[in-house]
Amino acid sequence: MKVRPSIKVRCENCKIKNAPLPESFYETLLQALQSSFIYDRLIISWVNELPQPELAVTVTPHRIGATVRVTARRFARAVWLSTPEGEGAFSDNFFDLLPGEAATVEWTPGSAARPGAAERLSTVLRATTVRDTY
Secondary structure, eight states: OOOOOOOEEEETTOSSOSEEOOTHHHHHHHHHHHTTOOOTTEEEGGGGGSOOOOEEEEEEEETTEEEEEEEESSOEEEEEEEOTTOOEEESOOSEEEOTTOEEEEEEEEOTTOOTTHHHHHHHHOEEEOGGGGO
16 A cells, blocks of 8 residues: 655745645655655655654664664654764664665764763664654
């Protein structure tokens, strides 16, 4: 089953506001967004209509950092992993997940990380998506 949210487009310099797009444009628009195309001054309001992806995150500490595994129950756009103090670096970020798909990311502590940072990572790690930003 494909999610077909209503799409509203607003362009700050356009004369037409909230113009409805034909259904045939949806796939092209979605492909463009998934390919990280950037549209100057274009706001896509359908992001608010995306369902919560229900992310699940597991952290496995190891000798040189930690392995982070992220799964999503629903489509997750631009998954962002972060820590409050920025104690380290993730091998990947801003990635998309399809329902049931998993991503494995390596976390490496930075030079300012305190001892035991990998073991604490599961308690301070934050995983958000584009859905959380609007």
